[in-house]
Amino acid sequence: MEVTAQPQMPKVWRAETKPHKFCPGCGHGIVLKALGKAIDELNIQHNTIFGCDIGCSLLTWDFFNLDTIQTHHGRTIPVLVGIKRVRPELVVVSYMGDGGAYAIGAQHLVSSANRNELVTVIVVNNTQYAMTGGQMAPTTLPGQKTETSPYGRDIKLTGKPMLGPELVASIAPEGAYVARGTVSNVMQLKNFIKKGLENQIKGNGFSFIEALSACPTNWRTNAAETWSFIENEMSEYFPIGELRTPDEKKVGEKRKVTSNGAKH
Numbered sequence: 001m002e003v004t005a006q007p008q009m010p011k012v013w014r015a016e017t018k019p020h021k022f023c024p025g026c027g028h029g030i031v032l033k034a035l036g037k038a039i040d041e042l043n044i045q046h047n048t049i050f051g052c053d054i055g056c057s058l059l060t061w062d063f064f065n066l067d068t069i070q071t072h073h074g075r076t077i078p079v080l081v082g083i084k085r086v087r088p089e090l091v092v093v094s095y096m097g098d099g100g101a102y103a104i105g106a107q108h109l110v111s112s113a114n115r116n117e118l119v120t121v122i123v124v125n126n127t128q129y130a131m132t133g134g135q136m137a138p139t140t141l142p143g144q145k146t147e148t149s150p151y152g153r154d155i156k157l158t159g160k161p162m163l164g165p166e167l168v169a170s171i172a173p174e175g176a177y178v179a180r181g182t183v184s185n186v187m188q189l190k191n192f193i194k195k196g197l198e199n200q201i202k203g204n205g206f207s208f209i210e211a212l213s214a215c216p217t218n219w220r221t222n223a224a225e226t227w228s229f230i231e232n233e234m235s236e237y238f239p240i241g242e243l244r245t246p247d248e249k250k251v252g253e254k255r256k257v258t259s260n261g262a263k264h
């Protein structure tokens with residue numbers, strides 16, 4: 001019997017069809033698609049290092065064809081700062097959740113932004129600790145019900161939801177890039193991420209992008225309720241847009257690389 005050779009699928013197609021491990025309707029996959037497109041457009045796949053945190057972000061550990069490191073909860077930023085300092089020619093991306101960035105790892109975010117470290121940080125804000133079952137996080141909205149705020153978040157007891165990009169924009173030195181995008185506008189989100197990567201490549205400074213994202217599993221929402229929550233309630237409290245763009249003239253002479261790779 002004659003055996004006919006099977007047609008080979010194009011390599012890029014095989015890569016694009018790899019299944020992800022997120023729940024149906026999860027926003028993580030959309031944020032990662034935006035990141036992947038930004039990396040492709042800048043043609044930096046060969047020298048990009050991807051770092052993911054603990055939380056649902058860790059499900060990306062084998063998602064990209066990039067050298068990847070998975071770190072302790074909230075420690076993704078300092079680990080990638082270390083890699084960048086010893087290998088300044090690499091482009092480093094720290095990918096983490098709102099719990100990791102604004103609670104458990106908040107000190108790392110604040111210190112790295114204050115030092116204007118050359119990393120690009122992407123924080124997925126889904127208003128709670130998703131992987132562990134939907135507990136209240138610094139980003140939980142007033143009145144929002146979670147596993148640990150069953151009657152709704154009481155901001156008299158717990159404070160107001162944390163505004164991560166606003167915090168970073170207020171402390172990061174000249175040269176920082178800070179923006180907040182949303183999975184409901186993926187092309188804009190991709191452009192913000194691309195600018196954050198370019199800012200690192202130019203040596204300007206710290207780059208920070210928060211992405212409003214969906215967690216229908218823990219929100220217990222259907223598709224319409226999920227999008228309504230992002231586009232109305234979340235976007236109202238967390239305004240979308242660029243908060244800091246570097247003034248290239250003021251950034252001035254690019255920071256000099258010291259013998260240990262650190263830039264000043």
Ligand SMILES: Cc1ncc(C[n+]2csc(CCOP(=O)(O)OP(=O)(O)O)c2C)c(N)n1
Pocket residue numbers: 054055056057072073096097098099100101104124126128129130131132137
């Ligand atoms: C140091 C440390 N504290 C707590 C945990 C437990 N833990 C694992 S995932 C997680 C929540 C992650 O939430 P977030 O960072 O918002 O990511 P998401 O799952 O929502 O994407 C927690 C508290 C841990 N793994 N390590």
Ligand code: SF4
Pocket residue numbers: 021022023024025026027028056126130131214215216217218
């Ligand atoms: S628990 Fe939420 S954030 Fe985690 S994969 Fe499922 S939908 Fe996404």
Ligand SMILES: [Mg+2]
Pocket residue numbers: 097098099124125126127128129130137
């Ligand atoms: Mg979260």
